[in-house]
Amino acid sequence: MSKINTQPNIAGADDFYAELLAIHDGRPKAESDAINARLILLLANHIGDRAVLTDAMTKAVDCGHR
Amino acid sequence: MTTQTRIFETPLYPYARSGDQDAPMPVRHPVVIVGAGPVGLGAAIDLAQQDIPVVVLDDNDKVSFGSRAICFAKRPLEILDRLGCGQPMVEKGVTWNLGKVFFDDRQIYNFNLLPEDGHKNPAFINLQQYYFEDYLVKRLRELQAQGKPIDLRGNNKLSAIGAHDDYVALEIDTPEGPYNMEADWLIACDGANSATRRMLGLDFTGRVFEDNFLIADTIMEADYPTERWFWFDPPFNRGQSALLHKQPDNVWRIDFQIGWDIDREEELKEENIRKRLHAMLGEDAKFELEWCSIYTFQCRRMESFRHQRVLFAGDAAHQVSPFGARGANSGLQDADNLGWKLKLVLDGTAPDTLLDSYSEERVHGANENILNSTRSTDFITPKSETSRAFRNAVLDLAEAYEFARPLVNSGRLSVPCTYDGSILNGPDSSDLPVRTRPGSPAADAPTRDGWLMDRLGNRFQVLAIGVDAPDSLEDGGIGIEVLRLSPDESPQFTERYLGEAVRAVYLMRPDQHVAARWTSYDEKAVIAALKIATGRA
Known part of the structure:
Protein backbone atom coordinates (compact mmCIF):
# COMPACT_ATOMS: atom_id res chain seq x y z
CA MET A 1 0.00 0.00 0.00
CA SER A 2 1.30 3.47 -0.91
CA LYS A 3 2.12 5.69 2.06
CA ILE A 4 2.25 9.45 2.28
CA ASN A 5 5.74 10.87 2.20
CA THR A 6 6.63 11.80 5.78
CA GLN A 7 10.22 12.83 5.07
CA PRO A 8 11.06 16.55 4.69
CA ASN A 9 10.08 17.39 1.09
CA ILE A 10 9.56 21.18 0.89
CA ALA A 11 12.51 23.37 -0.03
CA GLY A 12 12.43 26.54 2.03
CA ALA A 13 10.27 25.23 4.86
CA ASP A 14 10.13 28.57 6.70
CA ASP A 15 9.00 30.42 3.58
CA PHE A 16 6.24 27.90 2.94
CA TYR A 17 5.01 28.08 6.50
CA ALA A 18 4.99 31.89 6.50
CA GLU A 19 3.01 31.86 3.23
CA LEU A 20 0.48 29.41 4.69
CA LEU A 21 -0.09 31.67 7.70
CA ALA A 22 -0.18 34.80 5.57
CA ILE A 23 -3.21 33.66 3.59
CA HIS A 24 -5.14 33.56 6.86
CA ASP A 25 -3.91 36.91 8.17
CA GLY A 26 -6.72 39.14 9.40
CA ARG A 27 -9.48 36.86 8.11
CA PRO A 28 -12.50 35.82 10.16
CA LYS A 29 -12.47 32.15 11.19
CA ALA A 30 -15.26 31.13 8.79
CA GLU A 31 -13.32 32.52 5.84
CA SER A 32 -10.14 30.77 7.00
CA ASP A 33 -12.01 27.50 7.38
CA ALA A 34 -13.34 27.86 3.83
CA ILE A 35 -9.84 28.49 2.48
CA ASN A 36 -8.48 25.47 4.36
CA ALA A 37 -11.24 23.27 2.98
CA ARG A 38 -10.55 24.37 -0.59
CA LEU A 39 -6.82 23.89 -0.03
CA ILE A 40 -7.29 20.34 1.26
CA LEU A 41 -9.46 19.44 -1.74
CA LEU A 42 -6.97 20.93 -4.24
CA LEU A 43 -4.04 19.09 -2.65
CA ALA A 44 -5.98 15.82 -2.34
CA ASN A 45 -6.86 15.91 -6.02
CA HIS A 46 -3.22 16.57 -6.90
CA ILE A 47 -2.14 13.51 -4.90
CA GLY A 48 -4.96 11.43 -6.37
CA ASP A 49 -3.72 8.07 -5.04
CA ARG A 50 -6.55 6.81 -2.77
CA ALA A 51 -4.26 4.75 -0.54
CA VAL A 52 -1.98 7.75 0.06
CA LEU A 53 -4.98 9.92 0.91
CA THR A 54 -6.29 7.36 3.41
CA ASP A 55 -2.83 7.12 4.97
CA ALA A 56 -2.64 10.92 5.25
CA MET A 57 -6.08 11.11 6.91
CA THR A 58 -5.16 8.35 9.36
CA LYS A 59 -1.87 10.03 10.29
CA ALA A 60 -3.54 13.44 10.67
CA VAL A 61 -6.08 11.98 13.10
CA ASP A 62 -3.67 9.75 15.06
CA CYS A 63 -1.01 12.42 15.50
CA GLY A 64 -3.43 14.62 17.45
CA HIS A 65 -4.23 11.79 19.88
CA ARG A 66 -0.69 11.23 21.10
CA MET B 1 -55.66 24.46 -6.46
CA TYR B 15 -64.70 -1.98 -4.47
CA ALA B 16 -66.64 -4.97 -5.79
CA ARG B 17 -67.79 -7.93 -3.74
CA SER B 18 -65.62 -11.01 -4.21
CA GLY B 19 -66.80 -14.62 -4.04
CA ASP B 20 -64.21 -15.09 -1.27
CA GLN B 21 -66.43 -13.01 1.03
CA ASP B 22 -69.26 -15.55 0.79
CA ALA B 23 -67.14 -18.71 0.96
CA PRO B 24 -67.91 -20.97 3.97
CA MET B 25 -64.17 -21.55 4.56
CA PRO B 26 -61.33 -19.08 3.86
CA VAL B 27 -60.22 -19.47 0.23
CA ARG B 28 -56.51 -20.26 -0.30
CA HIS B 29 -54.70 -18.36 -3.09
CA GLY B 93 -42.76 10.73 -20.24
CA VAL B 94 -40.33 13.63 -20.54
CA THR B 95 -36.85 12.54 -21.59
CA TRP B 96 -34.04 14.65 -20.21
CA ASN B 97 -30.24 14.59 -20.30
CA LEU B 98 -29.07 18.00 -19.17
CA GLY B 99 -28.62 19.08 -15.56
CA LYS B 100 -27.61 22.50 -14.22
CA VAL B 101 -26.14 23.16 -10.79
CA PHE B 102 -26.51 26.57 -9.12
CA PHE B 103 -24.78 27.87 -5.99
CA ASP B 104 -25.93 31.08 -4.34
CA ASP B 105 -26.97 33.40 -7.19
CA ARG B 106 -25.07 31.79 -10.08
CA GLN B 107 -24.86 28.70 -12.27
CA ILE B 108 -21.61 26.91 -11.42
CA TYR B 109 -21.72 24.24 -14.11
CA ASN B 110 -23.92 21.96 -16.15
CA PHE B 111 -23.69 18.28 -17.00
CA ASN B 112 -25.01 15.98 -19.69
CA LEU B 113 -25.97 12.41 -18.75
CA LEU B 114 -24.56 11.55 -22.22
CA PRO B 115 -26.59 8.39 -22.58
CA GLU B 116 -24.61 5.61 -24.18
CA ASP B 117 -25.81 4.77 -27.69
CA GLY B 118 -27.19 1.40 -28.74
CA HIS B 119 -29.96 1.20 -26.11
CA LYS B 120 -33.68 1.04 -26.85
CA ASN B 121 -34.64 3.04 -23.75
CA PRO B 122 -33.50 6.50 -22.62
CA ALA B 123 -31.36 6.97 -19.49
CA PHE B 124 -34.30 8.53 -17.65
CA THR B 205 -33.87 0.24 11.32
CA GLY B 206 -31.64 2.93 9.88
CA ARG B 207 -30.94 6.61 10.00
CA VAL B 208 -33.45 9.44 10.38
CA PHE B 209 -32.70 12.72 8.61
CA GLU B 210 -33.93 15.74 10.54
CA ASP B 211 -35.14 17.80 7.65
CA ASN B 212 -38.34 18.62 5.80
CA PHE B 213 -38.88 19.07 2.09
CA LEU B 214 -41.83 20.87 0.53
CA ILE B 215 -42.99 19.59 -2.85
CA ALA B 216 -44.99 22.02 -4.97
CA ASP B 217 -46.11 20.49 -8.25
CA THR B 218 -46.77 23.56 -10.31
CA ILE B 219 -48.62 23.85 -13.60
CA MET B 220 -47.22 26.64 -15.74
CA GLU B 221 -46.71 27.60 -19.33
CA ALA B 222 -43.03 28.34 -18.91
CA ASP B 223 -40.16 28.20 -21.31
CA TYR B 224 -37.75 26.55 -18.91
CA PRO B 225 -35.89 23.91 -20.89
CA THR B 226 -36.31 20.20 -20.21
CA GLU B 227 -33.47 20.02 -17.70
CA ARG B 228 -32.87 19.19 -14.08
CA TRP B 229 -31.95 22.34 -12.13
CA PHE B 230 -30.54 22.05 -8.65
CA TRP B 231 -29.77 24.98 -6.34
CA PHE B 232 -27.49 24.98 -3.31
CA ASP B 233 -28.15 27.93 -0.99
CA PRO B 234 -30.10 30.09 -3.50
CA PRO B 235 -31.21 33.68 -2.66
CA PHE B 236 -34.86 32.51 -2.72
CA ASN B 237 -34.24 29.71 -0.18
CA ARG B 238 -31.27 30.80 1.92
CA GLY B 239 -29.17 28.13 3.58
CA GLN B 240 -31.24 25.38 1.92
CA SER B 241 -31.54 23.62 -1.43
CA ALA B 242 -34.14 23.57 -4.22
CA LEU B 243 -34.89 21.46 -7.30
CA LEU B 244 -36.82 22.12 -10.52
CA HIS B 245 -37.71 19.21 -12.79
CA LYS B 246 -40.16 18.93 -15.66
CA GLN B 247 -43.00 16.39 -15.84
CA PRO B 248 -45.51 15.83 -18.68
CA ASP B 249 -48.50 18.19 -19.11
CA ASN B 250 -46.51 21.34 -18.15
CA VAL B 251 -46.26 20.20 -14.55
CA TRP B 252 -43.03 21.19 -12.82
CA ARG B 253 -41.73 19.46 -9.74
CA ILE B 254 -40.39 22.14 -7.42
CA ASP B 255 -38.82 20.87 -4.24
CA PHE B 256 -37.73 23.19 -1.39
CA GLN B 257 -35.65 22.04 1.54
CA ILE B 258 -37.24 23.85 4.49
CA GLY B 259 -35.41 22.65 7.62
CA TRP B 260 -36.42 20.68 10.70
CA ASP B 261 -38.24 23.11 13.02
CA ILE B 262 -41.21 24.11 10.93
CA ASP B 263 -44.91 24.71 11.39
CA ARG B 264 -46.27 22.13 8.96
CA GLU B 265 -49.73 23.59 8.72
CA GLU B 266 -48.40 27.10 8.14
CA GLU B 267 -45.95 25.91 5.44
CA LEU B 268 -48.71 24.08 3.57
CA LYS B 269 -51.02 27.13 3.34
CA GLU B 270 -51.45 27.98 -0.32
CA GLU B 271 -50.56 31.67 0.24
CA ASN B 272 -47.22 30.68 1.80
CA ILE B 273 -46.37 28.21 -0.95
CA ARG B 274 -47.22 30.89 -3.52
CA LYS B 275 -44.89 33.31 -1.73
CA ARG B 276 -42.03 30.82 -2.03
CA LEU B 277 -42.78 30.16 -5.69
CA HIS B 278 -42.92 33.88 -6.55
CA ALA B 279 -39.59 34.42 -4.82
CA MET B 280 -38.14 31.68 -7.01
CA LEU B 281 -39.95 32.25 -10.33
CA GLY B 282 -40.48 36.02 -10.18
CA GLU B 283 -43.35 38.22 -8.99
CA ASP B 284 -45.09 38.06 -12.39
CA ALA B 285 -44.95 34.27 -12.78
CA LYS B 286 -48.34 32.69 -13.59
CA PHE B 287 -48.93 29.21 -12.26
CA GLU B 288 -51.42 26.85 -10.68
CA LEU B 289 -50.66 24.38 -7.91
CA GLU B 290 -51.49 20.76 -8.73
CA TRP B 291 -50.34 19.03 -5.56
CA CYS B 292 -48.30 20.01 -2.51
CA SER B 293 -46.83 17.92 0.23
CA ILE B 294 -44.20 18.02 2.96
CA TYR B 295 -42.04 15.01 3.44
CA THR B 296 -39.26 13.84 5.73
CA PHE B 297 -37.30 10.68 5.11
CA GLN B 298 -35.15 7.98 6.55
CA LEU B 371 -25.19 4.18 0.76
CA ASN B 372 -25.61 6.43 -2.29
CA SER B 373 -28.69 8.18 -1.04
CA THR B 374 -27.17 8.79 2.43
CA ARG B 375 -24.08 10.34 0.83
CA SER B 376 -26.22 12.61 -1.37
CA THR B 377 -28.23 13.70 1.64
CA ASP B 378 -25.08 14.47 3.63
CA PHE B 379 -23.85 16.64 0.77
CA ILE B 380 -27.15 18.45 0.20
CA THR B 381 -27.91 19.00 3.89
CA PRO B 382 -24.59 19.29 5.77
CA LYS B 383 -24.92 18.32 9.40
CA SER B 384 -22.00 20.26 10.94
CA GLU B 385 -20.09 23.50 10.39
CA THR B 386 -17.15 21.56 9.00
CA SER B 387 -19.24 19.46 6.60
CA ARG B 388 -20.86 22.68 5.36
CA ALA B 389 -17.41 24.27 4.87
CA PHE B 390 -16.27 21.30 2.76
CA ARG B 391 -19.54 21.23 0.81
CA ASN B 392 -19.26 24.92 -0.04
CA ALA B 393 -15.57 24.47 -0.86
CA VAL B 394 -16.49 21.77 -3.38
CA LEU B 395 -19.12 24.05 -4.96
CA ASP B 396 -16.76 27.06 -5.16
CA LEU B 397 -14.02 24.93 -6.68
CA ALA B 398 -16.46 23.24 -9.11
CA GLU B 399 -17.27 26.59 -10.67
CA ALA B 400 -13.61 27.23 -11.48
CA TYR B 401 -12.08 23.78 -11.84
CA GLU B 402 -13.27 20.59 -13.44
CA PHE B 403 -11.65 18.32 -10.84
CA ALA B 404 -14.21 19.24 -8.17
CA ARG B 405 -17.31 18.51 -10.28
CA PRO B 406 -17.43 14.76 -9.64
CA LEU B 407 -17.52 15.62 -5.92
CA VAL B 408 -20.75 17.64 -6.29
CA ASN B 409 -23.52 15.32 -5.15
CA SER B 410 -27.08 16.44 -5.78
CA GLY B 411 -28.20 12.80 -6.12
CA ARG B 412 -26.35 9.90 -7.75
CA LEU B 413 -28.95 8.77 -10.22
CA SER B 414 -30.19 5.22 -10.03
CA VAL B 415 -28.13 2.68 -11.94
CA PRO B 416 -28.97 -1.04 -12.08
CA CYS B 417 -27.61 -3.29 -9.39
CA THR B 418 -25.10 -6.02 -10.24
CA TYR B 419 -25.43 -9.06 -7.97
CA ASP B 420 -21.70 -9.54 -7.47
CA GLY B 421 -21.00 -12.49 -5.21
CA SER B 422 -24.55 -13.89 -5.41
CA ILE B 423 -24.89 -17.58 -4.61
CA LEU B 424 -26.81 -17.90 -7.89
CA ASN B 425 -23.82 -16.82 -10.00
CA GLY B 426 -22.05 -19.52 -12.00
CA PRO B 427 -18.66 -19.52 -13.73
CA ASP B 428 -17.19 -16.40 -15.30
CA SER B 429 -14.61 -16.00 -18.05
CA SER B 430 -12.06 -13.24 -17.59
CA ASP B 431 -11.70 -12.99 -21.38
CA LEU B 432 -15.15 -11.38 -21.63
CA PRO B 433 -16.15 -7.74 -20.87
CA VAL B 434 -16.47 -6.81 -17.18
CA ARG B 435 -19.84 -5.07 -17.61
CA THR B 436 -21.65 -8.31 -18.56
CA ARG B 437 -20.13 -10.45 -15.79
CA PRO B 438 -22.38 -12.88 -13.87
CA GLY B 439 -24.85 -10.98 -11.68
CA SER B 440 -25.12 -8.05 -14.12
CA PRO B 441 -28.32 -7.09 -15.90
CA ALA B 442 -27.92 -7.65 -19.65
CA ALA B 443 -26.66 -4.60 -21.51
CA ASP B 444 -28.95 -3.69 -24.39
CA ALA B 445 -27.54 -3.61 -27.93
CA PRO B 446 -28.91 -3.63 -31.45
CA THR B 447 -29.10 -7.07 -33.12
CA ARG B 448 -30.16 -7.97 -36.66
CA ASP B 449 -33.58 -8.96 -35.32
CA GLY B 450 -34.16 -5.89 -33.17
CA TRP B 451 -33.09 -4.75 -29.70
CA LEU B 452 -31.41 -7.49 -27.67
CA MET B 453 -33.49 -6.60 -24.60
CA ASP B 454 -36.72 -7.26 -26.53
CA ARG B 455 -35.47 -10.82 -27.15
CA LEU B 456 -34.52 -11.55 -23.51
CA GLY B 457 -36.44 -12.43 -20.38
CA ASN B 458 -39.30 -14.53 -18.98
CA ARG B 459 -37.36 -17.81 -19.33
CA PHE B 460 -33.81 -19.11 -19.01
CA GLN B 461 -31.88 -18.53 -22.21
CA VAL B 462 -28.50 -19.38 -23.63
CA LEU B 463 -26.95 -16.76 -25.86
CA ALA B 464 -24.89 -18.83 -28.29
CA ILE B 465 -22.63 -16.21 -29.85
CA GLY B 466 -20.66 -17.65 -32.75
CA VAL B 467 -20.94 -21.22 -31.41
CA ASP B 468 -23.08 -24.27 -32.23
CA ALA B 469 -25.73 -25.27 -29.71
CA PRO B 470 -28.98 -27.26 -29.76
CA ASP B 471 -32.31 -25.40 -30.06
CA SER B 472 -33.22 -25.93 -26.45
CA LEU B 473 -32.15 -27.66 -23.24
CA GLU B 474 -34.00 -28.95 -20.21
CA ASP B 475 -33.14 -29.99 -16.69
CA GLY B 476 -35.48 -30.99 -13.88
CA GLY B 477 -38.50 -29.49 -15.65
CA ILE B 478 -36.82 -26.14 -16.27
CA GLY B 479 -36.35 -25.28 -19.94
CA ILE B 480 -33.60 -23.22 -21.55
CA GLU B 481 -34.17 -21.57 -24.89
CA VAL B 482 -31.15 -21.08 -27.12
CA LEU B 483 -30.76 -17.74 -28.88
CA ARG B 484 -28.20 -17.94 -31.67
CA LEU B 485 -26.35 -14.71 -32.28
CA SER B 486 -23.49 -13.80 -34.55
CA PRO B 487 -20.36 -12.17 -33.12
CA ASP B 488 -21.00 -9.08 -35.26
CA GLU B 489 -24.69 -8.32 -34.62
CA SER B 490 -23.66 -4.68 -34.11
CA PRO B 491 -20.49 -2.91 -32.92
CA GLN B 492 -22.16 -2.28 -29.54
CA PHE B 493 -23.14 -5.94 -29.21
CA THR B 494 -19.57 -7.07 -29.93
CA GLU B 495 -18.13 -4.57 -27.47
CA ARG B 496 -20.60 -5.46 -24.69
CA TYR B 497 -20.64 -9.27 -25.00
CA LEU B 498 -17.35 -10.30 -26.61
CA GLY B 499 -14.68 -7.65 -26.15
CA GLU B 500 -11.58 -9.24 -27.66
CA ALA B 501 -13.11 -12.73 -27.69
CA VAL B 502 -14.47 -14.24 -30.94
CA ARG B 503 -17.19 -16.41 -29.40
CA ALA B 504 -19.09 -16.63 -26.14
CA VAL B 505 -21.91 -18.45 -24.36
CA TYR B 506 -24.09 -16.66 -21.80
CA LEU B 507 -26.67 -18.25 -19.52
CA MET B 508 -29.37 -15.63 -18.89
CA ARG B 509 -31.91 -15.63 -16.05
CA PRO B 510 -35.59 -14.86 -16.66
CA ASP B 511 -34.98 -11.39 -15.14
CA GLN B 512 -32.43 -10.62 -17.90
CA HIS B 513 -29.45 -10.97 -15.55
CA VAL B 514 -26.34 -12.93 -16.51
CA ALA B 515 -26.08 -16.21 -14.57
CA ALA B 516 -22.82 -17.57 -16.03
CA ARG B 517 -20.67 -17.29 -19.17
CA TRP B 518 -17.98 -19.10 -21.07
CA THR B 519 -15.93 -18.77 -24.24
CA SER B 520 -17.07 -22.13 -25.61
CA TYR B 521 -20.20 -24.27 -25.46
CA ASP B 522 -20.30 -27.21 -23.03
CA GLU B 523 -23.75 -28.61 -22.31
CA LYS B 524 -22.74 -30.11 -18.96
CA ALA B 525 -21.38 -26.77 -17.80
CA VAL B 526 -24.58 -24.96 -18.84
CA ILE B 527 -26.77 -27.46 -16.95
CA ALA B 528 -24.54 -27.20 -13.86
CA ALA B 529 -24.87 -23.40 -13.98
CA LEU B 530 -28.66 -23.71 -14.35
CA LYS B 531 -28.73 -25.82 -11.17
CA ILE B 532 -26.75 -23.11 -9.34
CA ALA B 533 -28.99 -20.32 -10.69
CA THR B 534 -32.14 -22.11 -9.53
CA GLY B 535 -30.90 -23.04 -6.06
CA ARG B 536 -30.62 -26.76 -6.90
CA ALA B 537 -26.84 -27.16 -6.82
Missing part, protein backbone atom coordinates in the same frame (compact mmCIF):
# COMPACT_ATOMS: atom_id res chain seq x y z
CA THR B 2 -57.15 23.40 -9.78
CA THR B 3 -60.82 22.59 -9.84
CA GLN B 4 -60.84 20.06 -12.69
CA THR B 5 -61.09 16.42 -11.69
CA ARG B 6 -57.62 14.98 -11.53
CA ILE B 7 -56.63 11.47 -12.48
CA PHE B 8 -55.63 10.70 -8.91
CA GLU B 9 -59.03 11.65 -7.53
CA THR B 10 -61.05 9.26 -9.70
CA PRO B 11 -61.72 5.71 -8.45
CA LEU B 12 -59.91 3.42 -10.87
CA TYR B 13 -60.63 0.04 -9.28
CA PRO B 14 -63.69 0.57 -7.06
CA PRO B 30 -51.20 -19.14 -4.40
CA VAL B 31 -50.10 -15.48 -4.19
CA VAL B 32 -51.65 -12.44 -2.52
CA ILE B 33 -50.04 -9.02 -2.96
CA VAL B 34 -50.71 -6.22 -0.46
CA GLY B 35 -50.54 -2.77 -2.07
CA ALA B 36 -51.34 -1.63 -5.62
CA GLY B 37 -48.50 0.87 -6.02
CA PRO B 38 -45.81 0.61 -8.71
CA VAL B 39 -44.15 -2.40 -7.04
CA GLY B 40 -47.30 -4.37 -6.18
CA LEU B 41 -48.80 -3.84 -9.64
CA GLY B 42 -45.48 -4.68 -11.33
CA ALA B 43 -45.16 -7.91 -9.33
CA ALA B 44 -48.79 -8.84 -10.09
CA ILE B 45 -48.32 -8.36 -13.83
CA ASP B 46 -45.09 -10.39 -13.80
CA LEU B 47 -46.79 -13.31 -12.03
CA ALA B 48 -49.99 -13.19 -14.11
CA GLN B 49 -47.93 -13.22 -17.32
CA GLN B 50 -46.54 -16.53 -16.04
CA ASP B 51 -50.10 -17.80 -15.40
CA ILE B 52 -49.81 -17.66 -11.62
CA PRO B 53 -53.18 -16.69 -10.11
CA VAL B 54 -52.65 -13.52 -8.11
CA VAL B 55 -54.90 -11.38 -5.87
CA VAL B 56 -53.90 -7.74 -5.30
CA LEU B 57 -55.34 -5.95 -2.26
CA ASP B 58 -55.30 -2.17 -1.97
CA ASP B 59 -56.62 -0.11 0.93
CA ASN B 60 -58.02 2.49 -1.51
CA ASP B 61 -59.28 2.45 -5.09
CA LYS B 62 -57.20 5.12 -6.80
CA VAL B 63 -53.74 5.66 -8.28
CA SER B 64 -51.10 7.51 -6.26
CA PHE B 65 -52.38 10.76 -4.73
CA GLY B 66 -50.13 13.37 -6.38
CA SER B 67 -47.09 12.84 -8.55
CA ARG B 68 -44.73 11.44 -5.85
CA ALA B 69 -42.12 9.30 -7.68
CA ILE B 70 -41.40 11.08 -10.96
CA CYS B 71 -38.08 9.82 -12.26
CA PHE B 72 -37.78 6.40 -13.91
CA ALA B 73 -34.43 5.02 -15.01
CA LYS B 74 -33.48 2.83 -17.96
CA ARG B 75 -33.34 -0.51 -16.11
CA PRO B 76 -36.91 -0.19 -14.74
CA LEU B 77 -38.05 0.82 -18.24
CA GLU B 78 -36.53 -2.41 -19.55
CA ILE B 79 -38.38 -4.33 -16.84
CA LEU B 80 -41.60 -2.57 -17.85
CA ASP B 81 -41.00 -3.56 -21.48
CA ARG B 82 -40.79 -7.15 -20.27
CA LEU B 83 -44.08 -6.57 -18.43
CA GLY B 84 -45.62 -5.25 -21.66
CA CYS B 85 -46.16 -1.61 -20.70
CA GLY B 86 -42.85 0.27 -21.04
CA GLN B 87 -43.35 2.08 -24.31
CA PRO B 88 -46.56 4.05 -23.51
CA MET B 89 -44.69 5.39 -20.49
CA VAL B 90 -41.64 6.38 -22.53
CA GLU B 91 -43.92 8.11 -25.07
CA LYS B 92 -45.82 10.02 -22.37
CA ILE B 125 -37.86 9.68 -18.11
CA ASN B 126 -39.90 11.90 -15.85
CA LEU B 127 -43.45 10.71 -15.39
CA GLN B 128 -45.91 11.33 -12.56
CA GLN B 129 -46.45 8.23 -10.40
CA TYR B 130 -50.22 8.50 -11.04
CA TYR B 131 -49.65 8.07 -14.78
CA PHE B 132 -47.18 5.28 -14.08
CA GLU B 133 -49.74 3.39 -11.99
CA ASP B 134 -52.50 4.17 -14.49
CA TYR B 135 -50.47 2.46 -17.27
CA LEU B 136 -49.84 -0.52 -15.00
CA VAL B 137 -53.56 -0.86 -14.24
CA LYS B 138 -54.30 -0.62 -18.00
CA ARG B 139 -51.82 -3.45 -18.62
CA LEU B 140 -53.41 -5.47 -15.82
CA ARG B 141 -56.86 -5.00 -17.44
CA GLU B 142 -55.41 -6.08 -20.78
CA LEU B 143 -54.08 -9.28 -19.19
CA GLN B 144 -57.46 -9.91 -17.53
CA ALA B 145 -59.14 -9.54 -20.94
CA GLN B 146 -56.75 -12.23 -22.23
CA GLY B 147 -57.96 -14.50 -19.43
CA LYS B 148 -54.89 -14.14 -17.20
CA PRO B 149 -55.69 -14.91 -13.54
CA ILE B 150 -55.30 -11.51 -11.91
CA ASP B 151 -57.75 -10.03 -9.40
CA LEU B 152 -57.36 -6.41 -8.22
CA ARG B 153 -59.49 -5.65 -5.16
CA GLY B 154 -59.98 -1.97 -4.25
CA ASN B 155 -60.88 -0.88 -0.70
CA ASN B 156 -59.65 -4.21 0.66
CA LYS B 157 -57.55 -3.37 3.69
CA LEU B 158 -55.40 -5.95 5.43
CA SER B 159 -56.41 -5.84 9.12
CA ALA B 160 -54.79 -8.93 10.61
CA ILE B 161 -52.20 -11.46 9.56
CA GLY B 162 -51.10 -14.85 10.83
CA ALA B 163 -47.77 -16.12 9.53
CA HIS B 164 -47.33 -19.90 9.43
CA ASP B 165 -44.56 -22.16 8.11
CA ASP B 166 -46.56 -23.13 5.04
CA TYR B 167 -49.19 -20.43 4.52
CA VAL B 168 -50.36 -16.99 5.61
CA ALA B 169 -53.81 -16.30 7.12
CA LEU B 170 -55.31 -12.91 6.30
CA GLU B 171 -58.20 -10.86 7.62
CA ILE B 172 -59.41 -8.17 5.23
CA ASP B 173 -61.63 -5.17 5.94
CA THR B 174 -64.02 -3.97 3.24
CA PRO B 175 -66.87 -1.43 3.07
CA GLU B 176 -69.17 -4.46 3.55
CA GLY B 177 -67.31 -5.83 6.54
CA PRO B 178 -64.38 -8.19 7.09
CA TYR B 179 -63.57 -11.55 5.51
CA ASN B 180 -60.78 -14.09 5.79
CA MET B 181 -58.57 -15.72 3.22
CA GLU B 182 -55.26 -17.55 2.98
CA ALA B 183 -52.19 -17.30 0.77
CA ASP B 184 -49.42 -19.76 0.00
CA TRP B 185 -47.22 -16.69 -0.43
CA LEU B 186 -47.79 -13.07 0.51
CA ILE B 187 -45.89 -10.21 -1.12
CA ALA B 188 -46.00 -7.06 1.01
CA CYS B 189 -45.71 -3.96 -1.20
CA ASP B 190 -47.51 -1.67 1.19
CA GLY B 191 -44.96 1.12 1.37
CA ALA B 192 -42.66 2.70 3.95
CA ASN B 193 -45.34 2.50 6.64
CA SER B 194 -46.08 -1.14 5.76
CA ALA B 195 -48.98 -2.44 7.86
CA THR B 196 -47.85 -6.00 7.08
CA ARG B 197 -44.43 -5.32 8.58
CA ARG B 198 -45.95 -3.63 11.62
CA MET B 199 -48.48 -6.40 12.25
CA LEU B 200 -45.69 -9.00 12.08
CA GLY B 201 -43.62 -6.92 14.51
CA LEU B 202 -40.58 -6.88 12.21
CA ASP B 203 -37.60 -4.56 12.43
CA PHE B 204 -37.00 -1.54 10.17
CA CYS B 299 -32.59 5.62 5.08
CA ARG B 300 -33.34 2.17 6.47
CA ARG B 301 -34.11 -1.41 5.56
CA MET B 302 -35.36 -4.65 7.01
CA GLU B 303 -32.76 -7.17 8.10
CA SER B 304 -34.24 -9.77 5.73
CA PHE B 305 -36.85 -9.34 2.97
CA ARG B 306 -38.19 -12.86 3.52
CA HIS B 307 -40.04 -14.02 6.63
CA GLN B 308 -41.33 -17.56 6.14
CA ARG B 309 -44.09 -17.16 3.53
CA VAL B 310 -44.07 -13.34 3.54
CA LEU B 311 -41.85 -11.49 1.07
CA PHE B 312 -41.29 -7.74 1.35
CA ALA B 313 -40.65 -5.54 -1.69
CA GLY B 314 -40.21 -1.83 -2.42
CA ASP B 315 -40.46 0.82 0.32
CA ALA B 316 -41.97 -1.78 2.67
CA ALA B 317 -38.54 -3.48 2.68
CA HIS B 318 -36.22 -0.51 2.28
CA GLN B 319 -36.49 3.25 2.33
CA VAL B 320 -34.11 5.83 0.88
CA SER B 321 -33.98 9.59 0.45
CA PRO B 322 -35.49 10.79 -2.83
CA PHE B 323 -32.12 12.07 -4.07
CA GLY B 324 -31.09 9.80 -6.91
CA ALA B 325 -34.52 8.40 -7.75
CA ARG B 326 -33.81 5.13 -6.01
CA GLY B 327 -37.21 4.40 -4.45
CA ALA B 328 -39.65 3.20 -7.10
CA ASN B 329 -36.73 2.29 -9.36
CA SER B 330 -35.31 -0.17 -6.86
CA GLY B 331 -38.77 -1.46 -5.93
CA LEU B 332 -39.36 -2.49 -9.54
CA GLN B 333 -36.04 -4.32 -9.49
CA ASP B 334 -37.28 -6.18 -6.38
CA ALA B 335 -40.39 -7.33 -8.28
CA ASP B 336 -38.20 -8.26 -11.26
CA ASN B 337 -35.98 -10.42 -9.04
CA LEU B 338 -38.86 -12.12 -7.25
CA GLY B 339 -41.29 -13.03 -10.07
CA TRP B 340 -39.41 -15.88 -11.74
CA LYS B 341 -38.18 -17.36 -8.47
CA LEU B 342 -41.68 -17.54 -7.05
CA LYS B 343 -42.86 -19.17 -10.29
CA LEU B 344 -40.25 -21.97 -10.02
CA VAL B 345 -41.03 -22.54 -6.34
CA LEU B 346 -44.80 -22.66 -6.99
CA ASP B 347 -44.19 -25.08 -9.89
CA GLY B 348 -42.15 -27.26 -7.55
CA THR B 349 -39.15 -27.15 -9.90
CA ALA B 350 -36.99 -25.24 -7.39
CA PRO B 351 -36.75 -25.48 -3.59
CA ASP B 352 -38.25 -22.65 -1.56
CA THR B 353 -34.72 -21.74 -0.39
CA LEU B 354 -34.38 -20.10 -3.82
CA LEU B 355 -36.45 -17.29 -2.29
CA ASP B 356 -33.70 -16.67 0.29
CA SER B 357 -31.61 -15.51 -2.66
CA TYR B 358 -34.33 -12.91 -3.37
CA SER B 359 -33.60 -11.37 0.02
CA GLU B 360 -29.82 -11.72 -0.36
CA GLU B 361 -29.68 -10.15 -3.82
CA ARG B 362 -32.09 -7.33 -3.08
CA VAL B 363 -30.54 -6.55 0.33
CA HIS B 364 -27.33 -6.08 -1.66
CA GLY B 365 -29.24 -3.66 -3.94
CA ALA B 366 -30.80 -1.86 -0.97
CA ASN B 367 -27.39 -1.42 0.70
CA GLU B 368 -26.05 0.17 -2.48
CA ASN B 369 -29.04 2.51 -2.70
CA ILE B 370 -28.93 3.45 0.98
